[in-house]
Amino acid sequence: MDSTPEPSTGKTRPQASRYEFRDAENQVLGDLSRRISSMGVFSLLLGATAGVLSGLQVARGTIGWAILISAFAFYFLLSGFWTVRAGRAFRSIVVSTGRDIRHLMEALEQLNRLYRLKLLLLIVCLAALFAMLVAPTAAR
Secondary structure (H helix, E strand, C coil): EEEEECCCCCCCCCCCCCCCCCCHHHHHHHHHHHHHHHHHHHHHHHHHHHHHHHHHHHHCHHHHHHHHHCCCCHHHHHHHHHHHHHHHHHHHHCCCCCCCHHCCCCCCCHHHHHHHHHHHHHHHHHHHHHHHHHHHHHHH
């Protein structure tokens, strides 16, 4: 593997690999990119729907439910955004030449962000739901 000097430090770093996936691998990656992108769009639609439902809860005066539904809307919108970006990065692997590894790493980074966010927001949403369910019982 060749090395090139790093502009800011003068140190050498390995050049990015020029690995190209074969046609069969590109077929799998293409199918995956379509499924991931579809799930991302679906998550975005769920997030938008939850946002509308949250607004309806505000109009009804049920602010607690509005906050909870807003948290779910936020969760679905952000996860949808990163899922769509991961799908696009996987698609870029299929349509590009000479940058497959770079696009693969971008897709994996988007998935890493997505799952970090999903875990955090799922915990927050479940805690909020638990609080909403327990609060009316504790007030009796």
